[in-house]
Amino acid sequence: MNLLNLFGKKTFPRGIHPEGFKEETHDHQARRLPFPAQIILPLSQNIGKPAIPIVHMGQHVRRGELIARADGFMSVPLHASVSGTIKKIDLVPSARGDKEQAIIIQTSLSSTQTHHHGDYQDFEKMSPQALVQAVQDTGMVGLGGASFPTHVKMKIPDDCTIDTIIINGCECEPFLTTDHRIMLEQISFMLRGIRIAMKAVDAPRAIIGVEDNKLNVLEAIRPHLPADDSITIEAVVTKYPQGAEKMLVYSLLGKEIPSGKLPSSIGVAIFNVATLAAIGELLPQRQGLIERIITITGDNLNKPGNYMVPLGTPLSHILKHAEFTGNEAELILGGPMMGMPASFLDTPVKKGTGAVLVLDKRATKRDDVLPCIKCSQCLQVCPINLNPSELGMLATKRKYDVMEEQYHLNDCFECGCCSYVCPSNIPLVQHFRIAKTLNRERHRMEVA
Ligand code: SF4
Numbered sequence: 001m002n003l004l005n006l007f008g009k010k011t012f013p014r015g016i017h018p019e020g021f022k023e024e025t026h027d028h029q030a031r032r033l034p035f036p037a038q039i040i041l042p043l044s045q046n047i048g049k050p051a052i053p054i055v056h057m058g059q060h061v062r063r064g065e066l067i068a069r070a071d072g073f074m075s076v077p078l079h080a081s082v083s084g085t086i087k088k089i090d091l092v093p094s095a096r097g098d099k100e101q102a103i104i105i106q107t108s109l110s111s112t113q114t115h116h117h118g119d120y121q122d123f124e125k126m127s128p129q130a131l132v133q134a135v136q137d138t139g140m141v142g143l144g145g146a147s148f149p150t151h152v153k154m155k156i157p158d159d160c161t162i163d164t165i166i167i168n169g170c171e172c173e174p175f176l177t178t179d180h181r182i183m184l185e186q187i188s189f190m191l192r193g194i195r196i197a198m199k200a201v202d203a204p205r206a207i208i209g210v211e212d213n214k215l216n217v218l219e220a221i222r223p224h225l226p227a228d229d230s231i232t233i234e235a236v237v238t239k240y241p242q243g244a245e246k247m248l249v250y251s252l253l254g255k256e257i258p259s260g261k262l263p264s265s266i267g268v269a270i271f272n273v274a275t276l277a278a279i280g281e282l283l284p285q286r287q288g289l290i291e292r293i294i295t296i297t298g299d300n301l302n303k304p305g306n307y308m309v310p311l312g313t314p315l316s317h318i319l320k321h322a323e324f325t326g327n328e329a330e331l332i333l334g335g336p337m338m339g340m341p342a343s344f345l346d347t348p349v350k351k352g353t354g355a356v357l358v359l360d361k362r363a364t365k366r367d368d369v370l371p372c373i374k375c376s377q378c379l380q381v382c383p384i385n386l387n388p389s390e391l392g393m394l395a396t397k398r399k400y401d402v403m404e405e406q407y408h409l410n411d412c413f414e415c416g417c418c419s420y421v422c423p424s425n426i427p428l429v430q431h432f433r434i435a436k437t438l439n440r441e442r443h444r445m446e447v448a
């Protein structure tokens with residue numbers, strides 16, 4: 001039993017309490033933005049292999065039509081998010097600054113943009129294997145930002161049995177309110193998606209975990225839950241990173257996912273609430289993922305809110321319609337803790353983009369980095385009990401192998417709590433990201 005739960009508070013040890021900044025958008029019902037003139041759809045929108053294009057320049061495509069097929073099991077297909085003409089298949093700058101292959105569609109502005117879908121399929125009559133295939137066919141990845149192919153998560157190893165599905169509705173990052181709106185506005189899709197996931201992984205029960213700063217969600221969902229308690233909803237303490245898999249499992253079940261193991265090793269499968277709501281809507285119609293709700297929020301916006309946008313919508317289009325009035329801004333795809341800065345206004349919304357955060361450049365100016373004063377604040381907040389101070393020291397000495405072999409670098413899931421509290425402004429999490437990348441590269445060279 002989780003000791004913290006004994007006292008009625010479902011939570012995990014350590015973590016931080018950043019200011020939420022959610023009031024600006026959490027009451028905004030999701031609205032549709034006008035369609036952009038051009039859509040940019042990178043072929044790589046998931047962890048794993050990029051999709052393979054099956055269209056050619058000049059071809060007319062309908063919204064919802066398959067335009068790139070999955071390249072094996074660790075890959076998902078891509079569907080046209082607008083009706084229009086394939087303008088080109090070319091390299092475009094990614095949010096990270098490197099180049100990636102993308103399909104660019106010139107939107108047919110005269111089109112009604114009704115979407116293409118297949119014949120109805122009844123998930124109740126489908127086998128787990130058929131459901132995993134049907135989920136892959138939707139092109140679904142984790143919409144909470146992880147972008148891990150959802151069908152791969154649903155393919156449970158033969159030696160594991162799932163007793164509980166956890167549905168992550170925490171949305172613990174500041175500013176984000178997408179999942180909050182989905183849990184209020186798409187309850188029937190979400191519950192259908194949960195039943196599909198339960199059937200696919202053969203789980204007898206599901207728990208929706210929601211932070212206690214969204215109590216209206218619990219009130220809205222409870223009347224729709226089945227009487228047999230196979231699906232329940234529970235409040236967890238509002239604390240960052242409550243939505244991380246290890247933290248949420250601990251908070252709700254008092255169980256720990258062992259280092260280096262998957263949640264299935266302890267009988268659990270975890271899905272984001274937006275992902276299951278989208279599956280609940282798309283799978284019965286054999287429809288592909290072509291749009292998503294994102295939170296647009298931050299500084300100097302006349303119209304912040306939650307918006308339904310076609311995948312591939314460029315940031316410039318979003319800023320125009322949210323009426324950005326500033327001169328300069330730092331743009332972040334996702335939340336301030338784990339989001340990714342975007343350097344180009346052409347950067348498109350991808351499947352894993354849950355928010356566009358606009359921060360005034362003056363407010364984001366970094367203070368000078370000072371030496372570590374051994375205050376141990378980073379140790380006190382690390383939710384998985386690492387030693388960020390020591391890891392940071394090793395990173396500056398480029399001892400990346402020691403970080404991995406002796407200080408469990410690979411357990412770090414880059415939540416940023418340590419950087420957040422560091423009084424010396426040491427960019428600890430950035431050090432850890434670089435160290436992991438270089439270690440991966442080293443291992444790749446060793447194998448080659
Ligand atoms: S970024 Fe890594 S080391 Fe830092 S607090 Fe999070 S898990 Fe711990």
Ligand code: SF4
Nearest residue numbers: 372373375376378422
């Ligand atoms: S919080 Fe910063 S200054 Fe304090 S021990 Fe950690 S790295 Fe050093």
